[in-house]
Amino acid sequence: MDVAAKSHLPHLSPFVADPRVPPIDLERLADRDAPEAAWSLRIPARHTIFAEGDPADGVFETSEGSVMILRRLPDGRRKIIDIVGPGCLFGFSKERRHDCSAESLSPCMIFAYERATLPWRPTISARVSAAMINEIHRLRDVIALLGCKTAMERVASFFVALLPDPDARRATVAVPVTRGEMADYLDLTLETVSRNVAKLKRMSVLGEEESDEIKVLDGARLRALARGEEAEE
Amino acid sequence: MDVAAKSHLPHLSPFVADPRVPPIDLERLADRDAPEAAWSLRIPARHTIFAEGDPADGVFETSEGSVMILRRLPDGRRKIIDIVGPGCLFGFSKERRHDCSAESLSPCMIFAYERATLPWRPTISARVSAAMINEIHRLRDVIALLGCKTAMERVASFFVALLPDPDARRATVAVPVTRGEMADYLDLTLETVSRNVAKLKRMSVLGEEESDEIKVLDGARLRALARGEEAEE
């Protein structure tokens, strides 16, 4: 596969862990890998996992569910910086305190690792390094996406990132976010998001949605729109 | 210092290394710390250090000069993802190949470290970890900035990031970028950048510029504009 040809396209990274980064063996973790240092949390949807300013003395991992990383601005605005799904580590911070908040989008199973114990846990700390590089890659994708001019490119890119298989033609995908959250992630208003989703449905690129699932009917066209190759209706 | 109160403001991180990350002792590096694995490059302005798709088997450090990290899109668009200055490490990649290009903005002195040797060089690899967290922090700042609406906020933030001291009132700063590069970094057109720089000069926030230097006359006002607190002329 030609990496160069793919990576400069304004596609978002998918919201799940890179499968090449070996996931943790949960059985082994619980039994032998310092279980007293890793604890697990079950968190309902739309709850805060940590807030901006909280002490950053742990690293987290989503086992089930999606989490958004965001900043809240004093004027009430909310900027969603990243969305992470199952298998992703998050909660890195430059300072002793978090510079972002993390809130669950769906009911989550989350593991937490104490930062202080990481140097003695080579398997975990290797995954932390890999996850940091992943995070850099993902944030670069987001920045490239925001540099894309049109609202349609952004909305289409968002659904591309949700596809289970990057080459999928048809799929039913879970959409764990509201229109408003999509808007805060894509730097649009929720009205603009709504209008463009409606347009994608009219173009038969997306099908009907029920609850928090939506059908992608034409993956190829969706990817073309994400690349800005066509805009007509 | 109240980290939380500062970090959620849409300020860009400065383009230089965090002074708390200890810089490398060059003397020691050259003599004892596997000198054969680190080599130095002197690179003129506007030259490519590595390109998207090149093998990513090294990590780089700017000693003098500024470097921009960017992606070039097939339609000729260019998105500048990050700008790094003296003391910053760059060139991390998730894949075996770079997902971005790096090009010098000014004449640069650059050190390169072979990735394969890092595990045996604890001082360097510790700095690499610190630099990755810094990069994540910086990219989050950029994303928050791009989420800020107005062109003026972005342009003002850019000049704030150039200030040698975050609280400086007056300073003469080097601006190593063209209007077009500022535009590609801030997601604006170069005309919009030019208009807003002219406006800042009319407001006497910026003074005259000569060659690639510009005088900042009112740092406090500049920071207020970067926060979006005032917009009038």
Add this chain to the structure above:
DNA sequence: CGGAAAATTGACGGACCTCAAAATCTGTGG
């Protein structure tokens, strides 16, 4: 079923982009 939250749809305005021309800067060679 019923109230609240979310989503849709429409009309309008504005900030920024596009296109275009003029002015200024920069470096090179005579």
Add this chain to the structure above:
DNA sequence: CCACAGATTTTGAGGTCCGTCAATTTTCCG
């Protein structure tokens, strides 16, 4: 030192995509 060509910047006029405001409909859950 000056002339000149190319690149960069400035400035203007006009258009448009998206944001804002508002009303309505649909969905979600208790």
